[in-house]
Amino acid sequence: EVQLVESGGGLVQPGRSLKLSCLASGFTFSNYGMNWIRQAPGKGLEWVASISSSSSYIYYADTVKGRFTISRDNAKNTLYLQMTSLRSEDTALYYCARPYYYSGGYFDYWGQGVMVTVSS
């Protein structure tokens, strides 16, 4: 059974940093590109970042470029999102998501999400 379990969220002050993790199981993690997608409270979905299976290709939304860093450790089956210079508008539920096929742009497995609240 495919599982994606996010962790590392919490309450953080503006300007501070936070690192999210997503532990994957039930599939060959190293074969898949992975993504972070977020959802602000009561709002819609926003793609945040993607990373290819071997970390060769990395993309970011303009809203987080230069502040967030996506990475992965295939030996640990874990995806990461390092978030720095956090702003109130980064407050959201952050999902990691696996594409339907190895590097596709649509997602058949999502984690439960981890909440990040940026507030003083």
Added chain:
Amino acid sequence: DIVLTQSPALAVSLGQRATISCRASESVRSSMHWYQQKSGQQPKLLIYGASNLASGVPARFSGSGSGTDFTFTIDPVEADDIATYYCQQSRNDPLTFGSGTKLEIK
């Protein structure tokens, strides 16, 4: 960025057909996908490539369209279908989602 426009809400009677539209600001060919998100849950992929049913999804759900105009249909609507439905395009980076259509029962 490609903007996807959805109507905010739709009210349908049980057993009837629900049709949700999604219009793209430029052509995405057939790279349109649909998700269902129930309250407090993560999104679930229903349709990919405009018209392909994802694994395990009932045939009551269907999708059509290409280019800039897409339609998602539930026929017949069941009580369990109460949710917000999102379209998403993967034709161009960045990936973008519509703002969602909340399906309500009359």
